[in-house]
Amino acid sequence: MHAYRSHTCAELNKSNVGETVRLSGWVHRVRDHGGLLFIDLRDHYGITQVMADPDSPVFAEIEKVRSEWCIRIDGNVLARDESLVNDKLPTGEVEVFIRDIEVLGKADELPLMVFGEQEYPEETRLRYRYLDLRREKMQQNMLLRSNMVQSIRKRMWDKGFNEYQTPIITASSPEGARDFLVPSRLHPGKFYALPQAPQQFKQLMMVSGFDKYFQIAPCFRDEDPRADRSPTDFYQLDLEMSFVTQQDVFDTIQPVMQGVFEEFGGGRKVDSEWPQISYRDAALWYGSDKPDLRNPIKMQVVSEHFAGSGFAIFAKLLEQEGTEVRAIPAPKGGSRKFCDRMNAFAQKEGLPGMGYIFWRKQSPDSIAQERGITVKEVNALVKSGEITLGNEAAGPLAKNIGPERTEAIRQQLGLDVGDAAFFLGGKPKAFEGVAGRARNVIGEELGLTDKDRFAFAWVVDFPIYEADEETGKIDFEHNPFSMPQGGMEALNGNPLEVLGYQYDLACNGYELVSGAIRNHRPEIMFKAFEIAGYGKDEVEKRFGGMVNAFQYGAPPHGGCAAGIDRMVMLLADEANIREVIMFPMNQRAEDLMMSAPSEPMSDQLMELGLRVIPQDQ
Numbered sequence: 274m275h276a277y278r279s280h281t282c283a284e285l286n287k288s289n290v291g292e293t294v295r296l297s298g299w300v301h302r303v304r305d306h307g308g309l310l311f312i313d314l315r316d317h318y319g320i321t322q323v324m325a326d327p328d329s330p331v332f333a334e335i336e337k338v339r340s341e342w343c344i345r346i347d348g349n350v351l352a353r354d355e356s357l358v359n360d361k362l363p364t365g366e367v368e369v370f371i372r373d374i375e376v377l378g379k380a381d382e383l384p385l386m387v388f389g390e391q392e393y394p395e396e397t398r399l400r401y402r403y404l405d406l407r408r409e410k411m412q413q414n415m416l417l418r419s420n421m422v423q424s425i426r427k428r429m430w431d432k433g434f435n436e437y438q439t440p441i442i443t444a445s446s447p448e449g450a451r452d453f454l455v456p457s458r459l460h461p462g463k464f465y466a467l468p469q470a471p472q473q474f475k476q477l478m479m480v481s482g483f484d485k486y487f488q489i490a491p492c493f494r495d496e497d498p499r500a501d502r503s504p505t506d507f508y509q510l511d512l513e514m515s516f517v518t519q520q521d522v523f524d525t526i527q528p529v530m531q532g533v534f535e536e537f538g539g540g541r542k543v544d545s546e547w548p549q550i551s552y553r554d555a556a557l558w559y560g561s562d563k564p565d566l567r568n569p570i571k572m573q574v575v576s577e578h579f580a581g582s583g584f585a586i587f588a589k590l591l592e593q594e595g596t597e598v599r600a601i602p603a604p605k606g607g608s609r610k611f612c613d614r615m616n617a618f619a620q621k622e623g624l625p626g627m628g629y630i631f632w633r634k635q636s637p638d639s640i641a642q643e644r645g646i647t648v649k650e651v652n653a654l655v656k657s658g659e660i661t662l663g664n665e666a667a668g669p670l671a672k673n674i675g676p677e678r679t680e681a682i683r684q685q686l687g688l689d690v691g692d693a694a695f696f697l698g699g700k701p702k703a704f705e706g707v708a709g710r711a712r713n714v715i716g717e718e719l720g721l722t723d724k725d726r727f728a729f730a731w732v733v734d735f736p737i738y739e740a741d742e743e744t745g746k747i748d749f750e751h752n753p754f755s756m757p758q759g760g761m762e763a764l765n766g767n768p769l770e771v772l773g774y775q776y777d778l779a780c781n782g783y784e785l786v787s788g789a790i791r792n793h794r795p796e797i798m799f800k801a802f803e804i805a806g807y808g809k810d811e812v813e814k815r816f817g818g819m820v821n822a823f824q825y826g827a828p829p830h831g832g833c834a835a836g837i838d839r840m841v842m843l844l845a846d847e848a849n850i851r852e853v854i855m856f857p858m859n860q861r862a863e864d865l866m867m868s869a870p871s872e873p874m875s876d877q878l879m880e881l882g883l884r885v886i887p888q889d890q
Contacts, residue, residue: 277345277377283319287366289350294369296321297345297377299407300338302388310335311368313388314346317412321364323348325371334374341387341404343378346371395851400865402856414853418841421537422489425510425837428529434485434512437478439471441491446473446816451495453505461882467493467506470834472754473819475513476791479830480822487512489837495862500849501783501839504862513832519774519790522831523547523731526786530778530835534727537844542726547778551734555779556701557599560709562735565782566728568716572708575600575696578682584673587628590698598698599708602686603715606693607631611718612668615695618714622707624697628670630679631693635665664690713782727780727843734758735775738768738804748805751775755789756831757801764800774831785840788833795823 277297285294298316305311310332311324323346325335338344348369359365384400385393387407398405405411426436445452445466452466468474470492478486490511498504510529514522527547534543548566555562558571576597579587590596606612612629619627666679686694695711697704716722737757739750747768755773757763763771778786792798798820802812813820841853851857858864878884 274347281318282314282316282321283363285321285350285364285367285369287352290352290367292350293347293372294350295345295347296323296369298343299387300340300342300344303338303340312338314344315407319364320362321367321369322353322359322362323369323371329371331371331374334376335371338374338376339380341380341383341407342376343380345375345377347373396859396865399851399857399859402866406855411852414841414845414847415855417537417845418837418853421533421841421844422837424533424536425529426489428532429487429510429512432485432525432529434487435483436488437483437486438488439468439474439490441467443468443474444818453493453495456881456883458881469494470509471511473816475511475832476793476819476830477822479513479515480825480827484515485512486514486832490834498858498860498862501842503838503850503854503857504860505858508837510835510837511832512834513830515828515830517790517829517831519733519776519831522788522790522833523549523776526778526833526835527729530729530785530840533840534780534844538727539844539846542723544726544728547729547731549731549733552732552736553734555730555732556705560705560707560712561779561782562732562777563779563782563784564709564730564732565713565716565722565779566730567724567726567781568713568722570602570604570712570716570721572599572601572712573686574598575682575685578678578685579674579696579698582674582678584628584670587696587698595700596698597701598696599701599704600682600686601695601697601708601712601715602688603693603695603719604688604721605691605719606715607633607691608693609667612693612695614718615711615715618711619697619707622710624704624707627711628668628696629693630666630668630671630682630696632664632666632683632688632690634690670696729778729780729785732777732779733775734772735777736769737771737773737775737801740769746806752789753801753805754792754798756792756794757797760794761797761800764797764804768804776833778833778835781843783839783843784836785843786833786835788831790829790831793823793827793829795820798823 274295277295279295282296282298296314298314301313301315301320303310303312309324309326311322312335313320314323325332329335346369348371350367351370353366353368383404385391385397385404387404406415429436442455442465445454445464446469450469452469455465455467457463457465471488471490475486488511490509491506492509493506496502496504512526514525531543531545550564552562555564557574558564560572574597576591579598580591582588587598591598608631612631615629616626666676666683671679682694688694695715697708735751735755737749737751737753737755738747740747751773752775755775758772758774774790776788777784792801799809799812838850838854842850845853847853856864856866863869
């Protein structure tokens with residue numbers, strides 16, 4: 274028999290009854306039933322119930338066993354009584370009577386329990402990650418990640434892509450985040466960088482004639498942590514193709530992503546229609562460039578209904594250049610209680626409040642006041658059919674702008690009795706983020722967001738440039754390496770109207786994919802950077818390797834990168850990306866388990882020619 278096991282803890286069933294077996298694993302739980310000792314023995318594959326009574330030759334040893342001890346047992350497979358069968362376990366029809374036991378590794382008092390679903394502070398979980406990872410949910414998340422990566426690789430190979438590896442130590446190349454710098458021992462005073470992405474190398478591969486590349490690539494960015502972003506490193510499905518258009522990239526990546534989500538989505542619906550939404554429309558309709566289309570709410574511009582109206586705040590605001598008023602429809606949100614809740618939400622977001630109108634059934638009181646008759650007379654007229662109660666708008670805004678304007682708003686938004694609308698005004702960039710978050714809250718609170726679904730959308734037509742509001746200086750708003758739509762001709766016009774062949778894929782409110790058709794023409798690249806104030810010398814200094822390569826017959830090419838960690842987070846239905854990374858950093862970019870970052874030893878610094886300057890506290 275094998276030194277440690279003849280079976281895993283998920284393999285035994287009724288067909289093994291009568292066999293002598295050997296199992297190894299961790300003590301998941303110990304139960305003492307009046308002289309009978311039951312142990313749930315756990316390994317990576319599952320759980321088997323093992324048991325002993327005083328007749329067992331090792332009963333005294335078994336009594337000493339505690340949670341999370343690592344043990345080996347030998348024993349006989351017995352059938353459980355029918356009334357004791359556990360249908361929730363693959364091994365639930367059997368148990369193993371222990372004849373021999375060996376303690377492979379004792380466990381000290383546990384800082385966190387593996388059995389059960391107790392909540393522990395994240396700092397504790399990360400400090401003792403090896404224990405945290407023993408928990409069933411974490412085992413499932415990591416297995417999901419592994420299986421998903423395997424599936425992605427197969428799908429990419431099946432599409433004719435080849436996997437190549439790019440350097441981990443390279444030159445600093447700003448990609449929109451801070452680099453992690455690595456000092457060079459052989460070249461004192463100079464530094465390498467860990468790659469923020471394999472961007473330049475994969476483009477150079479296309480210049481080298483490799484038609485289709487992919488890689489499950491590690492990327493390193495010194496970023497501030499967020500729930501959906503690791504502060505140090507992450508993995509992405511990185512791909513690039515030659516002689517392709519934007520649509521070719523979409524047609525390549527969609528079946529891969531859709532197939533992965535169908536395979537691992539646990540039966541949730543995966544949309545097959547992926548709309549293409551312009552960046553500007555996404556900002557207008559959803560308040561975000563990563564819209565959650567499970568929520569059907571679309572925001573609209575309603576400035577015309579407030580211009581010159583009795584609501585002075587919006588009326589005066591609209592007299593300023595570049596301002597507008599947008600409405601967030603809220604079907605079935607037409608109660609003062611809900612409107613007050615959303616108003617409180619806006620105040621938490623730092624706004625004075627959020628205007629609203631809600632529509633209700635017209636009351637006899639309002640008709641009586643309007644016609645100068647009694648409520649009793651109104652009720653009589655309603656009963657006789659001479660008057661039909663319609664709908665009426667309520668709320669402070671409705672009183673200020675009057676019934677004609679509120680009715681026009683209602684019709685534009687397609688709302689009815691029992692519905693509401695919320696309003697924000699100003700320069701769109703100043704309130705779009707809050708509007709987008711309000712839209713999400715409204716969708717959640719009113720049950721409009723379909724939780725059992727993965728909804729994808731391509732966000733396209735990103736503007737390449739933006740102007741600083743104070744100085745008017747033109748700079749890049751998005752990826753400077755995207756090919757401008759219209760090429761050189763577009764760059765000779767108004768920079769703020771130049772759009773790039775750049776695209777993101779959003780799913781359920783998260784950005785999963787980002788990519789572009791690349792600017793492979795040196796003369797167009799130099800012109801694009803010149804508009805943003807970067808001279809030819811600076812471009813050659815920063816991106817010399819790639820720019821030089823483009824002088825030697827670069828093909829049109831494009832690609833994208835999909836975030837592996839974020840995909841697993843969505844598939845595992847987790848809200849925090851650290852739940853799907855084996856050994857993540859904490860919120861302060863610290864590895865509590867390995868005590869990183871740590872202070873270097875003095876001889877290491879001397880060898881590198883470095884000195885640490887203490888920071889003022």
